[in-house]
Amino acid sequence: MAQKVRGVVALEKGGPVSVENIVIPDPGPGEAVVRVQACGVCHTDLHYREGGINDEFPFLLGHEAAGVVESVGDGVTEVAPGDYVILNWRAVCGQCRACRKGKPQYCFDTHNATQKMTLTSGRELTPALGIGAFAEKTLVAAGQCTKVDRRARPQVAGLLGCGVMAGIGAAVNTGEVGRGDTVAVIGCGGVGDAAIAGARLAGATTIVAVDRDPRKLDKAREFGATQVVDARDIDPVEAIRRYTGGFGADVVIDAVGIPETWKQAFRARDLGGTVVLVGVPTPDMEAPKLPLLEYFSHGGALKSSWYGDCLPSRDFPALIDLYLQGRLPLDKFITEEIPLDDVEGAFDRMQRGGVLRSVVVL
Missing domain, CATH: 3.40.50.720 (NAD(P)-binding Rossmann-like Domain)
Structure with a gap:
């Protein structure tokens, strides 16, 4: 059954973001619903709000996230409910010419969830980088979920989803x-x-x-x-x-x-x-x-x-291991932890400088 959760949405170009009720469908084939625990505020999200990426408003913002898989659709073998994961925006296809050459980090046919999340009015949302994780839950392609050691706090783990990995x-x-x-x-x-x-x-x-x-x-x-x-x-x-x-x-x-x-x-x-x-x-x-x-x-x-030429299934777990060994200071990237309704404030602080990363904690 579809669920209603809260999420941060950019309704129009250049306007302030707002927390809206959004509808998350049950996962279809190859999809997963993830309960988001933390999500970093990246400059790319601000680009979306300003219309610097494209004009497919409204946007469900947020993409540097970690959380727990809640449910999966048919045919999903990569992850299972209960898995602790970092979300990525490049689910590799395994079939394109790059993948067939053994270079999946350059996959030319990465994909996202097929179904759309919506506002309660039924208006379709465009998730930032195919993720949309400034939300209590989000729908993604199962290949966008990478299992990692759950000893790493989600505030830290999620940062590997974009900027730090890049x-x-x-x-x-x-x-x-x-x-x-x-x-x-x-x-x-x-x-x-x-x-x-x-x-x-x-x-x-x-x-x-x-x-x-x-x-x-x-x-x-x-x-x-x-x-x-x-x-x-x-x-x-x-x-x-x-x-x-x-x-x-x-x-x-x-x-x-x-x-x-x-x-x-x-x-x-x-x-x-x-x-x-x-x-x-x-x-x-x-x-x-x-x-x-x-x-x-x-x-x-x-x-x-592009994305640090990373392969999430290879790089995310390895970097989390280095963090847990004390060799990668991911905690130093976090300037502040904020609630979901302070994303607009985080954008303002980002533009004024002095903030390395604000992290939304859900």
């Missing part, structure tokens, strides 16, 4: 940071700090953090930055070269995603070095013009990192 994966999976490497990270918000933590896990010896906010640079040190650069006062490219013996970094991660920072990343890498773009550009942005000879003469690689 940053760690940008360093470990996409950038392939190795022992002894030098790394620079431009932009020290949640994703950038996660990239710093990932580089530290991978064994980087020099990790240079770049930002324009001294508060963020202080936080970057907590995640493992060995040097920090205030880009308001210092040329980031010159500083990164100075901290890497004059050569530039082996891996430079752009966690901002604007032409200026991408150009800085390109010029701050060593010969044969790698640039990783994980900050999300807006549709109107274009790559900066650079002499083609600069591309040729530097060698190396220019990569984009």
Whole structure:
């Protein structure tokens, strides 16, 4: 039988979000209903509210979530009721050309639940990133549920569902940071700090953090930055070269995603070095013009990192294990824990700066 629960909805472009009663259908084939325990407030949710993703309003917001599977539909074998899971927005298909090549992290046909959640009026909701987890319960494809060790608090576990995974994966999976490497990270918000933590896990010896906010640079040190650069006062490219013996970094991660920072990343890498773009550009942005000879003469690689090139079934449990071993400081990402009706306030605090992650606790 369908259930009515509370959820945070963006009804119109640019308007404040509101807590609404929503209808969750029983799970159909390949689907699961998850009782949400905690969900991080990500900048992507704000993009949805502002119409920066698409115009398929109303949106059921929230996607960085952990919770417990309540029920599953026919044919579901990945999870069972009672399983403790992190939700992901890339349920792999297992059949596309990437999956058949043994690279499911690049699946070209990821999917979400088939049925729609609705307002009580019957108006269909678009769940953020196919999840919609600012709600007491949500309906997802079963493949969007990844079982993890339940000893990890949901406030912490859910963060791997998006931003933290994107940053760690940008360093470990996409950038392939190795022992002894030098790394620079431009932009020290949640994703950038996660990239710093990932580089530290991978064994980087020099990790240079770049930002324009001294508060963020202080936080970057907590995640493992060995040097920090205030880009308001210092040329980031010159500083990164100075901290890497004059050569530039082996891996430079752009966690901002604007032409200026991408150009800085390109010029701050060593010969044969790698640039990783994980900050999300807006549709109107274009790559900066650079002499083609600069591309040729530097060698190396220019990569984009989508969701940290992660495979949730592989990466989520492993990162939770590292957290439980005390090797991955996920707790440091949480600035505040808030109730469901404070999401609009969290957006405001996010825009004013100083908040790394607000987490809704249900």
